[in-house]
Amino acid sequence: MRTAHLSGRLVLVTDEGLAVDVEQASDGRFGPDPQDVYEVWSAFRGWQATAVLPPGRPFSPEELGAPAPRPRQVFAVGLNYRAHADESGYEVPSTLPPVFPKYVSSITGPVTEVDLPPDGRTDWEVELVAVIGRRAHHVAEDDAWLYVAGLTAGQDLSERETQLAGPAPQFGLGKSFPGFSPTGPVLVTPDTFADPDDLALGCTLNGEEMQKGRTGDLVFSVPALVARLSAVLPLLPGDVLFTGTPAGVGLGRTPQRWISPGDVLVSEVEGIGELRQTFRARPHR
Numbered sequence: 001m002r003t004a005h006l007s008g009r010l011v012l013v014t015d016e017g018l019a020v021d022v023e024q025a026s027d028g029r030f031g032p033d034p035q036d037v038y039e040v041w042s043a044f045r046g047w048q049a050t051a052v053l054p055p056g057r058p059f060s061p062e063e064l065g066a067p068a069p070r071p072r073q074v075f076a077v078g079l080n081y082r083a084h085a086d087e088s089g090y091e092v093p094s095t096l097p098p099v100f101p102k103y104v105s106s107i108t109g110p111v112t113e114v115d116l117p118p119d120g121r122t123d124w125e126v127e128l129v130a131v132i133g134r135r136a137h138h139v140a141e142d143d144a145w146l147y148v149a150g151l152t153a154g155q156d157l158s159e160r161e162t163q164l165a166g167p168a169p170q171f172g173l174g175k176s177f178p179g180f181s182p183t184g185p186v187l188v189t190p191d192t193f194a195d196p197d198d199l200a201l202g203c204t205l206n207g208e209e210m211q212k213g214r215t216g217d218l219v220f221s222v223p224a225l226v227a228r229l230s231a232v233l234p235l236l237p238g239d240v241l242f243t244g245t246p247a248g249v250g251l252g253r254t255p256q257r258w259i260s261p262g263d264v265l266v267s268e269v270e271g272i273g274e275l276r277q278t279f280r281a282r283p284h285r
């Protein structure tokens, strides 16, 4: 099953790529809010499995919002691909990877224009993103996929000056400028994939390949992350989990490379779709 956030409303996306409004198709049983559906995710899945849907309507990616626009918690995971830990100059984590917040105000849909922080060094990080569909606390790794509503694509845009400033790194702030957490275009349920643990992902900058990897190379898989995070705190319905980025970020290149005004960044995850960010200079203020 594929869902999306179209012009502020929850829709199902058919195999033909058409959008069916959920509130209308369910005669009001499920509301229009794309975030609220995660509170009733299993009932929604049950309804959807047998629902007879009206014809959908075509839409363009520019009309889409984030599949989970107002999560209560947004987790992001660092150093979760071996080659990216290497390029970053860190050891590969063994028991728990670094985990940090991306603040909710940075979340957007899949096609956006992003203001570059002045004097910054803004970098790309394509990531698989999981959305939680059921409260998860002390969940075993073997059961963890049952707590995931679906998967989407994300960019963990990162301004490295802010991220690495100060006596200890500021991951949360450096990765939470406005527009720095685009997600989408759709949410895809785990059962839709032949293997949800091994998806190709990558990104291009102005058409040039920057990152290319597979989620099968994650040091901590989606179920492992749900198990380890939920051992500490509850993951709540609609929470968002950025799972880490493969090698090829600007920070790890020689010479290092940063996003410039006018650049176009296209990020893609297999079976989900693509994000498209265009960058512009933000005036000093």
Ligand code: ZN
Pocket: 076, 077, 078, 125, 127, 156, 242, 244, 245
């Ligand atoms: Zn990241």
